[in-house]
Amino acid sequence: MIGGYAGKMLFVNLTDGxxxxxxxxDELAENFIxxxxxxxKVLYERMPAGADPLGPDSMIGFVTGPxxxxxxxxxxxxxxxxxxxxxxxxxxxxxxxYFGPELKKAGYDAVFVSGISDKPVYLWINxxxxxxxxxxxxxxxxxKEIWEDxxxxxxxxxxxxxxxxxxxxxxxxxxxxxxxxxxxxxxxGSGAIMGSKKLKAIAVRGTGTVPVADPKRIQDLNxxxxxxxxxxPIGKAFGAMGTGSTTPASALSGxxxxxxxxxxxxxxxxxxxxxxxxxxxxDKYKTRKYACSRCPLGCGAEYEVNDGxxxxxxxxxxxxxxxxxxxxxxxxxxxxxxxxxxxxxNQYGIDTISAGMTIAWAMECYSEGILTREELDGIDLTWGNxxxxxxxxxxxxxxxxxGAILANGSAYAANEWGKGEQFLQxxxxxxxxxxxxxxxxxxxxxxxxxxxxxxHVKGGLGSLQMAGEEKQxxxxxxGTGALDLxxxxxxxxxxxxxxxxxxxxxxxxxxxxxxIEALTGxxxxxxxxxxxxxxxLNMRHAFNVREGIKPSDLTISARAVGKPALTAGPLxxxxxxxxxxxxxxxxxxxxxxxxxxxxxxxxxxxxxxEEVIKDLYGA
Amino acid sequence: MxxxxxxxGVPIPSLTHEKQAVEIPSGTxxxxxxxxxxxxxxDSASEFLNKASFLVNKMGAKREAVLKDGDEVVILYPxxxx
Ligand code: SF4
Numbered sequence: 134m135i136g137g138y139a140g141k142m143l144f145v146n147l148t149d150g151x152x153x154x155x156x157x158x159d160e161l162a163e164n165f166i167x168x169x170x171x172x173x174k175v176l177y178e179r180m181p182a183g184a185d186p187l188g189p190d191s192m193i194g195f196v197t198g199p200x201x202x203x204x205x206x207x208x209x210x211x212x213x214x215x216x217x218x219x220x221x222x223x224x225x226x227x228x229x230x231y232f233g234p235e236l237k238k239a240g241y242d243a244v245f246v247s248g249i250s251d252k253p254v255y256l257w258i259n260x261x262x263x264x265x266x267x268x269x270x271x272x273x274x275x276x277k278e279i280w281e282d283x284x285x286x287x288x289x290x291x292x293x294x295x296x297x298x299x300x301x302x303x304x305x306x307x308x309x310x311x312x313x314x315x316x317x318x319x320x321x322g323s324g325a326i327m328g329s330k331k332l333k334a335i336a337v338r339g340t341g342t343v344p345v346a347d348p349k350r351i352q353d354l355n356x357x358x359x360x361x362x363x364x365x366p367i368g369k370a371f372g373a374m375g376t377g378s379t380t381p382a383s384a385l386s387g388x389x390x391x392x393x394x395x396x397x398x399x400x401x402x403x404x405x406x407x408x409x410x411x412x413x414x415x416d417k418y419k420t421r422k423y424a425c426s427r428c429p430l431g432c433g434a435e436y437e438v439n440d441g442x443x444x445x446x447x448x449x450x451x452x453x454x455x456x457x458x459x460x461x462x463x464x465x466x467x468x469x470x471x472x473x474x475x476x477x478x479n480q481y482g483i484d485t486i487s488a489g490m491t492i493a494w495a496m497e498c499y500s501e502g503i504l505t506r507e508e509l510d511g512i513d514l515t516w517g518n519x520x521x522x523x524x525x526x527x528x529x530x531x532x533x534x535x536g537a538i539l540a541n542g543s544a545y546a547a548n549e550w551g552k553g554e555q556f557l558q559x560x561x562x563x564x565x566x567x568x569x570x571x572x573x574x575x576x577x578x579x580x581x582x583x584x585x586x587x588x589h590v591k592g593g594l595g596s597l598q599m600a601g602e603e604k605q606x607x608x609x610x611x612g613t614g615a616l617d618l619x620x621x622x623x624x625x626x627x628x629x630x631x632x633x634x635x636x637x638x639x640x641x642x643x644x645x646x647x648x649i650e651a652l653t654g655x656x657x658x659x660x661x662x663x664x665x666x667x668x669x670l671n672m673r674h675a676f677n678v679r680e681g682i683k684p685s686d687l688t689i690s691a692r693a694v695g696k697p698a699l700t701a702g703p704l705x706x707x708x709x710x711x712x713x714x715x716x717x718x719x720x721x722x723x724x725x726x727x728x729x730x731x732x733x734x735x736x737x738x739x740x741x742x743e744e745v746i747k748d749l750y751g752a
Numbered sequence: 753m754x755x756x757x758x759x760x761g762v763p764i765p766s767l768t769h770e771k772q773a774v775e776i777p778s779g780t781x782x783x784x785x786x787x788x789x790x791x792x793x794x795d796s797a798s799e800f801l802n803k804a805s806f807l808v809n810k811m812g813a814k815r816e817a818v819l820k821d822g823d824e825v826v827i828l829y830p831x832x833x834x
Contacts, residue, residue, distance in 0.1 A: 601803030
């Protein structure tokens with residue numbers, strides 16, 4: 134086996150209670166790297182097309198990358214892969230912390246779970262030995278409580294855990310598992326899948342080492358990364374104040390959506406209020422900073438909140454996405470309520486972005502008289518009402534009353550109630566994240582057409598525009614395809630390796646290709662990165678094509694792309710030519726814009742996609 | 753003429769979200785204002801001023817925009833984080 138891998142994958146069937154180990158081949162590792170790259174390949178092969186995401190044929194994978202469990206800096210992220218019960222298509226989401234590296238050290242590169250258990254269970258993986266264990270007594274425990282329960286039950290105080298809370302047990306579509314008590318592969322409904330399978334948790338203890346090809350080179354690379362990080366103001370900002378360091382700036386610049394994407398930060402939220410949603414204000418509660426495995430930066434922080442109306446005690450600093458979703462999007466600058474919502478989402482296991490955005494949708498419906506106070510169980514859900522936000526979120530977490538509907542997301546609620554569709558801000562049914570395409574128009578293409586819709590971590594042109602590093606006028610949509618595609622393929626590899634994107638912001642350019650070489654021992658240059666990224670992208674895309682999803686089925690809400698355009702503020706008049714952006718991308722990717730099919734010669738040239746060619750073009 | 757400015761974004765020593773005033777010649781553009789401010793901060797941070805976006809009197813403005821007496825400029829350099 135090449136370096137950087139444990140060499141084994143675990144397949145668990147919860148219907149019949151079987152566990153099967155399979156070798157991770159060099160071919161799979163070299164060509165699909167890890168994370169959602171390997172995840173897409175395995176699910177494509179092993180999960181039948183058309184499977185009900187919440188049914189027994191549905192498969193969910195927890196997949197590490199070659200950097201996880203090694204000494205490589207920023208190598209703490211693993212991917213969760215499955216078919217989304219919200220969009221009905223491919224879904225990947227990734228998370229940091231220590232769970233992924235621990236799984237690798239326990240001897241597994243990936244765990245794939247199918248079937249449905251007849252009673253609650255958890256998976257206990259202890260240094261190469263995996264067991265399905267009864268979790269009946271753990272059903273109802275939150276994601277932090279169960280961590281403590283299982284430390285006692287297994288006698289392993291150092292175990293790491295990924296678990297669903299009550300929202301996942303209720304099979305609410307916005308549910309997600311939480312690992313390490315506060316890190317979430319949040320998007321797309323993975324918690325609902327776990328809940329449908331009655332899989333309460335995966336607990337892992339690993340004390341092994343992951344073999345790498347060139348440990349000395351990894352150390353040297355780490356030194357280089359450490360040096361550039363120290364000199365980088367972004368490194369200093371994230372290291373000191375986390376991703377929330379620039380939340381106020383985003384609320385003013387138009388980067389963050391405001392008032393369910395219909396408002397203007399400087400007018401509706403106000404320059405005097407924006408600081409209340411950022412870390413500069415919230416860090417008065419900071420007791421210590423923390424980091425994911427092998428991260429020299431450490432953008433996380435523990436808080437202790439013992440004052441005010443929501444004394445949640447020990448909690449975590451809200452990430453940018455969370456602070457924006459429960460802040461500017463709701464016109465809410467009640468800091469205490471944002472901290473409370475963040476803690477509830479972690480305990481109950483619910484995606485902060487989709488939860489905040491679903492409440493934003495309900496708020497706008499309420500303010501426009503479309504939803505009544507009775508329908509919202511008596512809650513006065515007016516803009517900026519922090520207490521009402523907490524109350525409605527509590528109902529979503531518990532799955533009670535209107536919360537049982539809202540916990541499935543805004544698109545589900547609009548359909549269930551038969552109204553409010555005009556206020557949805559979604560991509561293929563999944564709530565949009567907290568970076569506005571009208572500020573970084575490349576995001577319009579990514580949100581609508583990435584195989585995992587509505588993601589801000591998929592690279593592409595939007596990532597360049599968010600950083601202010603675009604060379605071309607960002608509102609000139611001509612000829613964007615090649616750069617958009619190249620930047621996307623780059624991120625495909627980075628994510629599949631298990632590296633953190635923030636690490637890349639503070640590292641020397643191109644260093645992650647060198648990490649792949651040092652970890653695995655294979656040569657890996659820019660051309661290899663491009664081809665490998667293309668392969669992973671096409672594998673994820675082919676999953677959707679095989680499901681019968683065509684480009685015209687992929688939607689994005691009109692308001693989010695400036696139709697109609699805002700009339701005031703920094704984004705006034707911006708209306709994105711989404712069609713041209715998409716056509717440019719599809720042309721460069723060699724994907725048919727009517728059927729979505731990747732060209733046969735493209736797939737042949739990329740290689741290692743034989744089953745896709747067979748499915749789409751016959752033998 | 754007197755211009756007021758605020759800065760919101762990646763923390764830069766000596767730039768703050770509190771309102772500050774600067775006296776500059778009439779006809780100064782935002783780009784020229786950034787050069788004036790850039791001289792007061794460390795080199796590695798001044799690159800952010802090259803990538804920043806701006807509001808003038810609550811509306812979006814380009815670097816080439818000519819400022820006038822009493823304008824309020826908000827300098828913004830957020831980084832996309834998750
Ligand atoms: S920068 Fe933050 S999210 Fe990324 S690895 Fe470090 S602590 Fe984790």
